[in-house]
Amino acid sequence: MPIQIQSTRAQLSVQTVNASLEMQGNGGQVLALDTERGSLEMESTSPEIEIDQTACFAECGLKNIKDFMADSVAYGQQKFQEGVARIVEDGNQMASIENKADPIPDQAIQNAYTMFEHEFNYDAIPKSRPSITLKEGDVNYQYQPARVNNRTVSRKVENNFTPGKVEIAVAEYGKVTISYDSSSLSYHI
Structure with missing residues:
Protein backbone atom coordinates (compact mmCIF):
# COMPACT_ATOMS: atom_id res chain seq x y z
CA MET A 1 0.00 0.00 0.00
CA PRO A 2 1.53 3.29 -0.91
CA ILE A 3 -0.20 5.41 1.86
CA GLN A 4 -0.04 4.54 5.49
CA ILE A 5 -2.05 6.41 8.15
CA GLN A 6 -1.22 5.95 11.81
CA SER A 7 -3.02 7.65 14.66
CA THR A 8 -2.47 7.79 18.41
CA ARG A 9 -5.14 8.78 20.79
CA ALA A 10 -4.96 11.78 23.05
CA GLN A 11 -4.40 11.00 26.71
CA LEU A 12 -5.89 13.05 29.50
CA SER A 13 -4.59 13.43 33.00
CA VAL A 14 -7.36 13.72 35.64
CA GLN A 15 -6.52 14.61 39.25
CA THR A 16 -9.29 14.89 41.85
CA VAL A 17 -9.34 16.26 45.36
CA ASN A 18 -12.37 15.01 47.30
CA ALA A 19 -14.68 17.48 49.03
CA SER A 20 -14.73 17.41 52.81
CA LEU A 21 -17.26 18.44 55.43
CA GLU A 22 -16.27 18.79 59.05
CA MET A 23 -19.05 19.29 61.62
CA GLN A 24 -18.80 20.15 65.28
CA GLY A 25 -21.84 19.74 67.47
CA ASN A 26 -24.85 17.74 66.43
CA GLY A 27 -27.58 20.22 67.28
CA GLY A 28 -28.87 17.81 69.88
CA GLN A 29 -30.35 19.37 72.95
CA VAL A 30 -31.70 18.26 76.27
CA LEU A 31 -35.26 19.35 76.76
CA ALA A 32 -35.78 21.54 79.79
CA LEU A 33 -39.52 21.62 80.41
CA ASP A 34 -41.49 22.70 83.45
CA THR A 35 -45.11 21.61 83.52
CA GLU A 36 -47.97 22.73 85.70
CA ARG A 37 -50.98 20.47 85.84
CA GLY A 38 -54.36 21.86 85.04
CA SER A 39 -57.03 21.74 87.69
CA LEU A 40 -60.80 21.71 87.70
CA GLU A 41 -62.71 22.26 90.93
CA MET A 42 -66.45 21.74 90.84
CA GLU A 43 -69.12 22.22 93.45
CA SER A 44 -72.73 21.45 92.67
CA THR A 45 -76.05 21.48 94.41
CA SER A 46 -78.70 19.08 93.19
CA PRO A 47 -82.06 20.40 92.02
CA GLU A 48 -84.99 19.63 94.27
CA ILE A 49 -88.66 19.20 93.45
CA GLU A 50 -91.10 19.45 96.33
CA GLU A 136 -82.94 24.80 90.84
CA GLY A 137 -79.54 23.21 91.19
CA ASP A 138 -76.32 25.09 90.64
CA VAL A 139 -72.83 24.22 89.41
CA ASN A 140 -69.84 26.35 90.39
CA TYR A 141 -66.47 25.54 88.87
CA GLN A 142 -62.98 26.97 88.68
CA TYR A 143 -60.75 25.86 85.84
CA GLN A 144 -57.03 26.51 85.66
CA PRO A 145 -55.45 25.33 82.39
CA ALA A 146 -52.25 23.32 82.27
CA ARG A 147 -49.05 25.13 81.34
CA VAL A 148 -45.74 24.04 79.81
CA ASN A 149 -42.69 26.30 80.16
CA ASN A 150 -40.02 25.41 77.62
CA ARG A 151 -36.56 26.52 78.73
CA THR A 152 -34.70 24.52 76.09
CA VAL A 153 -31.81 26.35 74.39
CA SER A 154 -30.85 25.17 70.93
CA ARG A 155 -27.19 24.41 70.17
CA LYS A 156 -25.45 25.68 67.08
CA VAL A 157 -23.95 23.25 64.57
CA GLU A 158 -20.61 24.49 63.20
CA ASN A 159 -19.48 23.14 59.87
CA ASN A 160 -16.41 23.63 57.67
CA PHE A 161 -16.87 22.67 54.06
CA THR A 162 -13.97 22.33 51.61
CA PRO A 163 -15.15 21.96 48.04
CA GLY A 164 -13.66 19.22 45.89
CA LYS A 165 -11.51 19.87 42.80
CA VAL A 166 -11.12 18.12 39.50
CA GLU A 167 -8.05 19.09 37.38
CA ILE A 168 -8.01 17.84 33.82
CA ALA A 169 -4.94 18.27 31.63
CA VAL A 170 -3.87 16.83 28.31
CA ALA A 171 -0.95 14.52 29.01
CA GLU A 172 -0.35 13.67 25.39
CA TYR A 173 -2.03 15.07 22.37
CA GLY A 174 -3.33 12.76 19.69
CA LYS A 175 -1.41 12.42 16.42
CA VAL A 176 -2.12 11.34 12.93
CA THR A 177 0.90 10.28 10.85
CA ILE A 178 0.54 9.80 7.12
CA SER A 179 3.41 8.19 5.20
CA TYR A 180 3.70 6.96 1.72
CA ASP A 181 6.24 4.98 -0.23
CA SER A 182 7.18 6.76 -3.46
CA SER A 183 9.13 3.86 -4.90
CA SER A 184 6.11 1.77 -5.19
CA LEU A 185 4.22 4.41 -7.05
CA SER A 186 3.78 3.76 -10.71
CA TYR A 187 1.71 5.69 -13.06
CA HIS A 188 -0.05 4.16 -15.91
CA ILE A 189 -1.23 6.27 -18.65
Whole structure:
Protein backbone atom coordinates (compact mmCIF):
# COMPACT_ATOMS: atom_id res chain seq x y z
CA MET A 1 0.00 0.00 0.00
CA PRO A 2 1.53 3.29 -0.91
CA ILE A 3 -0.20 5.41 1.86
CA GLN A 4 -0.04 4.54 5.49
CA ILE A 5 -2.05 6.41 8.15
CA GLN A 6 -1.22 5.95 11.81
CA SER A 7 -3.02 7.65 14.66
CA THR A 8 -2.47 7.79 18.41
CA ARG A 9 -5.14 8.78 20.79
CA ALA A 10 -4.96 11.78 23.05
CA GLN A 11 -4.40 11.00 26.71
CA LEU A 12 -5.89 13.05 29.50
CA SER A 13 -4.59 13.43 33.00
CA VAL A 14 -7.36 13.72 35.64
CA GLN A 15 -6.52 14.61 39.25
CA THR A 16 -9.29 14.89 41.85
CA VAL A 17 -9.34 16.26 45.36
CA ASN A 18 -12.37 15.01 47.30
CA ALA A 19 -14.68 17.48 49.03
CA SER A 20 -14.73 17.41 52.81
CA LEU A 21 -17.26 18.44 55.43
CA GLU A 22 -16.27 18.79 59.05
CA MET A 23 -19.05 19.29 61.62
CA GLN A 24 -18.80 20.15 65.28
CA GLY A 25 -21.84 19.74 67.47
CA ASN A 26 -24.85 17.74 66.43
CA GLY A 27 -27.58 20.22 67.28
CA GLY A 28 -28.87 17.81 69.88
CA GLN A 29 -30.35 19.37 72.95
CA VAL A 30 -31.70 18.26 76.27
CA LEU A 31 -35.26 19.35 76.76
CA ALA A 32 -35.78 21.54 79.79
CA LEU A 33 -39.52 21.62 80.41
CA ASP A 34 -41.49 22.70 83.45
CA THR A 35 -45.11 21.61 83.52
CA GLU A 36 -47.97 22.73 85.70
CA ARG A 37 -50.98 20.47 85.84
CA GLY A 38 -54.36 21.86 85.04
CA SER A 39 -57.03 21.74 87.69
CA LEU A 40 -60.80 21.71 87.70
CA GLU A 41 -62.71 22.26 90.93
CA MET A 42 -66.45 21.74 90.84
CA GLU A 43 -69.12 22.22 93.45
CA SER A 44 -72.73 21.45 92.67
CA THR A 45 -76.05 21.48 94.41
CA SER A 46 -78.70 19.08 93.19
CA PRO A 47 -82.06 20.40 92.02
CA GLU A 48 -84.99 19.63 94.27
CA ILE A 49 -88.66 19.20 93.45
CA GLU A 50 -91.10 19.45 96.33
CA ILE A 51 -94.61 18.12 95.73
CA ASP A 52 -97.11 18.94 98.48
CA GLN A 53 -100.29 16.84 98.19
CA THR A 54 -101.65 17.68 101.61
CA ALA A 55 -104.71 19.52 100.22
CA CYS A 56 -105.46 16.69 97.75
CA PHE A 57 -105.27 14.02 100.46
CA ALA A 58 -107.35 16.16 102.82
CA GLU A 59 -110.14 16.37 100.22
CA CYS A 60 -110.09 12.56 99.99
CA GLY A 61 -110.29 12.19 103.77
CA LEU A 62 -106.64 11.25 104.18
CA LYS A 63 -105.33 13.90 106.55
CA ASN A 64 -102.36 14.13 108.80
CA ILE A 65 -103.08 13.65 112.48
CA LYS A 66 -103.05 17.35 113.33
CA ASP A 67 -105.58 18.30 110.62
CA PHE A 68 -107.68 15.21 111.38
CA MET A 69 -107.91 16.15 115.07
CA ALA A 70 -108.74 19.80 114.25
CA ASP A 71 -111.53 18.75 111.85
CA SER A 72 -112.89 16.20 114.33
CA VAL A 73 -112.98 18.80 117.09
CA ALA A 74 -114.75 21.31 114.82
CA TYR A 75 -117.27 18.65 113.68
CA GLY A 76 -117.90 17.58 117.29
CA GLN A 77 -118.48 21.17 118.40
CA GLN A 78 -120.89 21.75 115.50
CA LYS A 79 -122.90 18.59 116.29
CA PHE A 80 -122.87 19.44 120.00
CA GLN A 81 -124.28 22.91 119.29
CA GLU A 82 -126.90 21.46 116.90
CA GLY A 83 -127.90 18.89 119.57
CA VAL A 84 -128.17 21.52 122.29
CA ALA A 85 -130.22 23.76 119.96
CA ARG A 86 -132.57 20.81 119.12
CA ILE A 87 -133.04 19.88 122.80
CA VAL A 88 -133.68 23.52 123.72
CA GLU A 89 -136.23 23.83 120.90
CA ASP A 90 -137.93 20.57 121.95
CA GLY A 91 -138.05 21.83 125.55
CA ASN A 92 -139.45 25.17 124.48
CA GLN A 93 -142.20 23.42 122.47
CA MET A 94 -143.16 21.31 125.50
CA ALA A 95 -143.03 24.29 127.84
CA SER A 96 -145.40 26.37 125.74
CA ILE A 97 -148.63 25.00 127.12
CA GLU A 98 -150.48 28.05 125.92
CA ASN A 99 -150.47 26.75 122.35
CA LYS A 100 -152.66 23.79 123.32
CA ALA A 101 -150.84 21.64 120.82
CA ASP A 102 -149.23 18.33 121.60
CA PRO A 103 -145.58 18.55 120.38
CA ILE A 104 -144.71 14.97 121.35
CA PRO A 105 -145.95 13.23 118.13
CA ASP A 106 -144.08 15.76 115.93
CA GLN A 107 -140.95 15.42 118.03
CA ALA A 108 -141.16 11.62 117.91
CA ILE A 109 -141.33 11.63 114.08
CA GLN A 110 -138.52 14.19 113.96
CA ASN A 111 -136.28 12.17 116.31
CA ALA A 112 -137.09 8.81 114.72
CA TYR A 113 -137.05 9.55 111.01
CA THR A 114 -136.47 13.08 109.79
CA MET A 115 -133.29 13.64 111.77
CA PHE A 116 -131.64 10.62 110.08
CA GLU A 117 -132.46 11.47 106.48
CA HIS A 118 -129.39 12.21 104.39
CA GLU A 119 -128.77 13.28 100.84
CA PHE A 120 -125.99 11.62 98.89
CA ASN A 121 -124.13 12.95 95.90
CA TYR A 122 -121.28 11.76 93.76
CA ASP A 123 -118.28 13.97 93.22
CA ALA A 124 -114.76 13.69 91.82
CA ILE A 125 -111.98 14.22 94.30
CA PRO A 126 -109.52 15.77 94.71
CA LYS A 127 -110.51 19.13 93.28
CA SER A 128 -107.32 20.98 94.02
CA ARG A 129 -103.94 20.42 92.39
CA PRO A 130 -100.81 19.46 94.26
CA SER A 131 -98.41 22.28 95.03
CA ILE A 132 -95.15 21.81 93.08
CA THR A 133 -92.08 23.85 94.00
CA LEU A 134 -88.83 23.66 92.05
CA LYS A 135 -85.53 24.58 93.61
CA GLU A 136 -82.94 24.80 90.84
CA GLY A 137 -79.54 23.21 91.19
CA ASP A 138 -76.32 25.09 90.64
CA VAL A 139 -72.83 24.22 89.41
CA ASN A 140 -69.84 26.35 90.39
CA TYR A 141 -66.47 25.54 88.87
CA GLN A 142 -62.98 26.97 88.68
CA TYR A 143 -60.75 25.86 85.84
CA GLN A 144 -57.03 26.51 85.66
CA PRO A 145 -55.45 25.33 82.39
CA ALA A 146 -52.25 23.32 82.27
CA ARG A 147 -49.05 25.13 81.34
CA VAL A 148 -45.74 24.04 79.81
CA ASN A 149 -42.69 26.30 80.16
CA ASN A 150 -40.02 25.41 77.62
CA ARG A 151 -36.56 26.52 78.73
CA THR A 152 -34.70 24.52 76.09
CA VAL A 153 -31.81 26.35 74.39
CA SER A 154 -30.85 25.17 70.93
CA ARG A 155 -27.19 24.41 70.17
CA LYS A 156 -25.45 25.68 67.08
CA VAL A 157 -23.95 23.25 64.57
CA GLU A 158 -20.61 24.49 63.20
CA ASN A 159 -19.48 23.14 59.87
CA ASN A 160 -16.41 23.63 57.67
CA PHE A 161 -16.87 22.67 54.06
CA THR A 162 -13.97 22.33 51.61
CA PRO A 163 -15.15 21.96 48.04
CA GLY A 164 -13.66 19.22 45.89
CA LYS A 165 -11.51 19.87 42.80
CA VAL A 166 -11.12 18.12 39.50
CA GLU A 167 -8.05 19.09 37.38
CA ILE A 168 -8.01 17.84 33.82
CA ALA A 169 -4.94 18.27 31.63
CA VAL A 170 -3.87 16.83 28.31
CA ALA A 171 -0.95 14.52 29.01
CA GLU A 172 -0.35 13.67 25.39
CA TYR A 173 -2.03 15.07 22.37
CA GLY A 174 -3.33 12.76 19.69
CA LYS A 175 -1.41 12.42 16.42
CA VAL A 176 -2.12 11.34 12.93
CA THR A 177 0.90 10.28 10.85
CA ILE A 178 0.54 9.80 7.12
CA SER A 179 3.41 8.19 5.20
CA TYR A 180 3.70 6.96 1.72
CA ASP A 181 6.24 4.98 -0.23
CA SER A 182 7.18 6.76 -3.46
CA SER A 183 9.13 3.86 -4.90
CA SER A 184 6.11 1.77 -5.19
CA LEU A 185 4.22 4.41 -7.05
CA SER A 186 3.78 3.76 -10.71
CA TYR A 187 1.71 5.69 -13.06
CA HIS A 188 -0.05 4.16 -15.91
CA ILE A 189 -1.23 6.27 -18.65
